[in-house]
Amino acid sequence: MSEVAILNPTTSRGVNTNTTPVAPLLDADRKPLTKKEVSADHPTWCPGCGDFAVLALYFKLIERRKLHHEKITTVAGIGCSSRFPYFVQAHGAHYIHGRALPFASGVSLSRPDLQVCVFGGDGDAFSIGGNHFTHTARKNVRLTYVVMDNSVYGLTKNQTSPTSPIGFKSKTDIWGSKDRPINPIKQAISAGATFVARTTATNPNHVLAMMEAAMEHDGFSFIQCLSECVEFYPGAFDAATPRKGGVFNEIPKEHDVTDEYASYKLADTDWPGLFGVFYKTQRATKNANEQSIIDDLQGKSAGLEPWQILKKNFDRMK
Numbered sequence: 486m487s488e489v490a491i492l493n494p495t496t497s498r499g500v501n502t503n504t505t506p507v508a509p510l511l512d513a514d515r516k517p518l519t520k521k522e523v524s525a526d527h528p529t530w531c532p533g534c535g536d537f538a539v540l541a542l543y544f545k546l547i548e549r550r551k552l553h554h555e556k557i558t559t560v561a562g563i564g565c566s567s568r569f570p571y572f573v574q575a576h577g578a579h580y581i582h583g584r585a586l587p588f589a590s591g592v593s594l595s596r597p598d599l600q601v602c603v604f605g606g607d608g609d610a611f612s613i614g615g616n617h618f619t620h621t622a623r624k625n626v627r628l629t630y631v632v633m634d635n636s637v638y639g640l641t642k643n644q645t646s647p648t649s650p651i652g653f654k655s656k657t658d659i660w661g662s663k664d665r666p667i668n669p670i671k672q673a674i675s676a677g678a679t680f681v682a683r684t685t686a687t688n689p690n691h692v693l694a695m696m697e698a699a700m701e702h703d704g705f706s707f708i709q710c711l712s713e714c715v716e717f718y719p720g721a722f723d724a725a726t727p728r729k730g731g732v733f734n735e736i737p738k739e740h741d742v743t744d745e746y747a748s749y750k751l752a753d754t755d756w757p758g759l760f761g762v763f764y765k766t767q768r769a770t771k772n773a774n775e776q777s778i779i780d781d782l783q784g785k786s787a788g789l790e791p792w793q794i795l796k797k798n799f800d801r802m803k
């Protein structure tokens with residue numbers, strides 16, 4: 486594929502009009518997978534954990550979008566939420582803490598025919614994996630990243646996370662956290678994500694709509710999904726849950742999702758904030774920008790075993 490890179494003088498960012506060459510995901514002659522065919526182990530989450538809803542909706546989307554086992558790749562880091570790929574009967578990886586995105590980027594770049602979905606927690610995404618979050622967004626790698634944000638480290642039993650509010654008491658902040666939490670939406674927009682949305686596991690139809698829109702996006706699509714840890718931070722999101730007396734306020738319909746500054750400002754709305762798509766734009770993906778290099782390298786390594794490819798690379802570096 487030829488590449489047309491034009492420097493935008495107003496932003497100094499390289500922009501080009503390429504889109505990722507994507508092989509068809511759907512095979513109309515095959516029946517969609519049912520939940521039974523796509524679920525693996527019984528989830529080991531605590532009863533009532535918000536993560537169950539996200540998994541159930543992922544199964545629903547796989548069926549609705551007629552994805553088949555060999556087309557789905559589910560990747561995660563480490564954490565309760567990151568156990569996600571264990572429960573999906575398809576290809577995937579439960580990778581190193583905070584390193585799900587670089588692994589998934591490799592899959593996305595080398596296999597444009599796959600739907601790559603990454604799941605994980607707020608600690609995995611914004612603490613140990615914070616640097617990868619920034620750079621995967623900046624590079625606009627074509628994949629979907631759903632962060633199941635419970636504002637706590639669940640797996641390691643109650644430490645402060647980057648989204649824990651000031652005053653949150655945990656094993657690492659026994660007097661209550663003093664640190665200003667990050668705002669994942671503002672962080673994603675400023676890093677360069679091209680699809681940025683916010684939802685909550687207590688509103689399944691909304692999660693479904695956000696996940697479907699993200700999976701259709703050609704670029705790095707990010708969703709912050711509030712997902713309650715009933716064990717270590719119960720009631721964290723009551724303010725956003727109408728049946729608990731909270732409010733679920735959607736982003737106003739007139740919001741221009743292509744307006745980066747307006748989106749950033751909307752993300753600053755007081756707790757519990759707004760829900761929906763904050764920002765969406767079209768910018769060439771890393772996949773599209775590097776397709777010719779990838780094709781060339783894949784051609785050169787055709788028929789080689791993985792160890793032979795590695796050896797070739799090491800020999801080249803000598």
Ligand SMILES: Cc1ncc(C[n+]2csc(CCOP(=O)(O)OP(=O)(O)O)c2C)c(N)n1
Nearest residue numbers: 563564565566582606607608609638639640
């Ligand atoms: C390199 C490394 N450091 C620390 C840990 C310990 N650890 C495992 S999960 C986790 C935090 C998980 O929190 P989060 O990503 O929010 O997921 P949750 O369990 O809340 O879903 C930590 C610190 C680890 N497994 N590996």
Ligand code: SF4
Nearest residue numbers: 531534565639714715
């Ligand atoms: S500890 Fe919290 S996040 Fe982990 S499974 Fe239990 S409820 Fe879910």
Ligand SMILES: [Mg+2]
Nearest residue numbers: 606607635637
């Ligand atoms: Mg967490």
